[in-house]
Amino acid sequence: MKIVVAVKQVPARDSQLHIASSGKWIEESDLTYEINEPDAYALEAGLQLKEKHGGEVVVLCFGPERAGQTIREALAKGADRAIHIEEDRLDAYDPLSAARVMAAALKTESPDLVLTGLQSDDLGYGQTGPILAELLGLPHATIIMEVEIQPSGIRVKRELEDGWFQHVEMPLPALLTIQSGISKLRYATLMGIKKAKTKEVRKLAAAELGGAAASPVALDRIHLPERTKRTQVFEGNPKEAAARLVEKLRFEARVI
Amino acid sequence: MSILVVMEQRAGEWNRMSWETLAAAQQLAGEMKTEVSAAVLGESIGALASELSAKQLTKVYAVEHELLKEYTPDAYASVLRQLIAQAAPSLVLLPHTYQVRDFLPKLATSLGKVAVSDVVAHRVDGGQLVLVRQLFQGKVNADVRFTSDGANFASLQAGAYRADQLAAGSAAVEKFAPVLSASEIRTRPLDRFRESARAVDLGAAELIVAVGRGIKEADNIPLIQELAAAMGAELAASRPICDAGWLPMERQVGSSGQTVAPKLYMAIGISGAIQHLVGMKGARTIVAINKDANAPIFEVADYGIVGDLFQVVPELIAAFKQKS
Numbered sequence A: 001m002k003i004v005v006a007v008k009q010v011p012a013r014d015s016q017l018h019i020a021s022s023g024k025w026i027e028e029s030d031l032t033y034e035i036n037e038p039d040a041y042a043l044e045a046g047l048q049l050k051e052k053h054g055g056e057v058v059v060l061c062f063g064p065e066r067a068g069q070t071i072r073e074a075l076a077k078g079a080d081r082a083i084h085i086e087e088d089r090l091d092a093y094d095p096l097s098a099a100r101v102m103a104a105a106l107k108t109e110s111p112d113l114v115l116t117g118l119q120s121d122d123l124g125y126g127q128t129g130p131i132l133a134e135l136l137g138l139p140h141a142t143i144i145m146e147v148e149i150q151p152s153g154i155r156v157k158r159e160l161e162d163g164w165f166q167h168v169e170m171p172l173p174a175l176l177t178i179q180s181g182i183s184k185l186r187y188a189t190l191m192g193i194k195k196a197k198t199k200e201v202r203k204l205a206a207a208e209l210g211g212a213a214a215s216p217v218a219l220d221r222i223h224l225p226e227r228t229k230r231t232q233v234f235e236g237n238p239k240e241a242a243a244r245l246v247e248k249l250r251f252e253a254r255v256i
Numbered sequence B: 001m002s003i004l005v006v007m008e009q010r011a012g013e014w015n016r017m018s019w020e021t022l023a024a025a026q027q028l029a030g031e032m033k034t035e036v037s038a039a040v041l042g043e044s045i046g047a048l049a050s051e052l053s054a055k056q057l058t059k060v061y062a063v064e065h066e067l068l069k070e071y072t073p074d075a076y077a078s079v080l081r082q083l084i085a086q087a088a089p090s091l092v093l094l095p096h097t098y099q100v101r102d103f104l105p106k107l108a109t110s111l112g113k114v115a116v117s118d119v120v121a122h123r124v125d126g127g128q129l130v131l132v133r134q135l136f137q138g139k140v141n142a143d144v145r146f147t148s149d150g151a152n153f154a155s156l157q158a159g160a161y162r163a164d165q166l167a168a169g170s171a172a173v174e175k176f177a178p179v180l181s182a183s184e185i186r187t188r189p190l191d192r193f194r195e196s197a198r199a200v201d202l203g204a205a206e207l208i209v210a211v212g213r214g215i216k217e218a219d220n221i222p223l224i225q226e227l228a229a230a231m232g233a234e235l236a237a238s239r240p241i242c243d244a245g246w247l248p249m250e251r252q253v254g255s256s257g258q259t260v261a262p263k264l265y266m267a268i269g270i271s272g273a274i275q276h277l278v279g280m281k282g283a284r285t286i287v288a289i290n291k292d293a294n295a296p297i298f299e300v301a302d303y304g305i306v307g308d309l310f311q312v313v314p315e316l317i318a319a320f321k322q323k324s
Helices: A037-053 A065-077 A095-105 A128-136 A190-196 A238-251 B017-032 B046-052 B073-087 B098-110 B218-231 B239-243 B274-280 B309-323
Strands: A002-007 A009-011 A033-035 A056-063 A081-086 A113-117 A140-150 A153-159 A164-170 A174-178 A201-205 A217-223 A232-234 B002-006 B035-042 B059-064 B091-095 B116-125 B128-135 B140-146 B152-156 B172-176 B188-194 B207-211 B234-237 B264-268 B285-290 B303-306
Touching: A002 A037, A002 A065, A002 A128, A009 A065, A033 A037, A033 A065, A037 A056, A037 A065, A037 A113, A037 A140, A037 A174, A056 A065, A056 A095, A065 A081, A065 A190, A065 A201, A081 A095, A095 A128, A095 B098, A113 A128, A128 A140, A128 A174, A128 B098, A140 A164, A140 B098, A153 A174, A232 A238, A238 B285, A238 B303, A238 B309, B002 B017, B002 B073, B017 B035, B017 B091, B017 B116, B017 B152, B035 B046, B035 B073, B046 B059, B046 B172, B059 B073, B073 B098, B073 B172, B091 B098, B098 B116, B098 B152, B116 B140, B207 B218, B218 B234, B218 B264, B218 B309, B234 B239, B264 B274, B285 B309
Parallel strands: A002 A056, A002 A113, A056 A081, A081 A201, A113 A174, A140 A174, A232 B303, B002 B035, B002 B091, B035 B059, B059 B172, B091 B152, B116 B152, B207 B234, B207 B264, B264 B285, B285 B303
Antiparallel strands: A009 A033, A140 A153, A153 A164, A164 B188, A217 B140, B116 B128, B128 B140
16 A cells, blocks of 8 residues: 655744744744644554555655755654655745645655645645645545545544544545544654665655646735734733732632 | 625534624625625525525525535535536635535635635725635734635634624525536545543533643643642643543543633633634633743733743642632
């Protein structure tokens, strides 16, 4: 079974974000990057399926040169090889044009299963998976908790709202977006890190795969959210802040 | 320009976020001087369509087919493509539900469009619609515009618009019979289920203390338990805490867990990703304790302490114990 896992590199979760002078994106110079957390779970799901059923896990990553670090980490965890679609100007891509480039890179791969995280921590469109499925002509399901291989395809457990779930069956090849937190993430072993250095990373230029197309949507600017509520914030000495908060809850909000 | 709202129902029950989307569409139509129609899809949806017809709408499309009994992305995308071809809306609005997240990107892609997902607000700027959506899990907002005509798509976040502002009216119901065959539908949905009966009903709690990633380790959870006990509050958590098994799933608040509206909700070490906020922003008073002053939780908080929870929480425990 050939499994492709699409991963994205995003700013680390606890980053302090500042708006860049262009007003269209965040200041990137002082950021550290990591694998998009939902994609880490998609990779884990892919590695577990390979361990159980055999086959190959191919990492697909669309990103600038720095994303090579995320690719090496995925290879060190056990992915067999990688495809790195290199592009410095990610801001020129909307979710559709990004998925088009990724679909073009997969043309010669014919995977049985394509996995990705349910959304990215940066743009958060939550669309790359289903868009890629449509472009590749694959059936799909989103927000998946479990994947079971069956003789005629797969059976997945899909998360719904309010604590409900649903099983869905579909034939292979198929595409799934994976929910975060569904299993424990593995660490790379020393041996894995060593082996990763010899694994194949095929580099493709996004321009060769069609590049960025004219977009049906435009991002005008980004900005910090305006507060809808006036928050009374207590700073400084923890003891004093705690005492003032309890006083407010008791005598102003009257909730305790 | 005209707006089409795609409502969501399952087994004859509305997804209530649909009403928020309908109210948003009416508001937008007023601002942009246009009209709104609504569509409901299903196997037998006469009653739902007539309920819709009592709202201020131009038309209600009752889209019926036996293969729409259970939701599948293939059937929904195919049928909506047909409806859009006939109704020719310039804007299609949908609630940002799990189901919409499943089929909308597919539908938009098949029409060469990009859906603007998870919209929290809008404004009309020189006659042009500007949609506001969140980036970086709510830390940053983006203003987005459509650059081409034809059916454009947007999904609206839960709680971004108020359903109680819906205008009543009288609309004609038009039946729409799509062409759909079983061979187009590649996925087979099976029964829906819940993992286990919930022993904890957070919905009934008056006071809730909730803990998030900021707690760092399972060994630190008792600190928050002690605070909850000192306050007489129920303990709750954001998703990562339950995923890690540090607290049981039944204590999870958010879109995939419980929705709560207590008198007091105290969020400790919770940044306030939207998936969490939709589950608790109906609380009467919200307190946030977080080391990051820019955490989105402060946008909904009435009171906040910016600081290290490991220093603040012991002081809170002492203060509650002393005063009670």
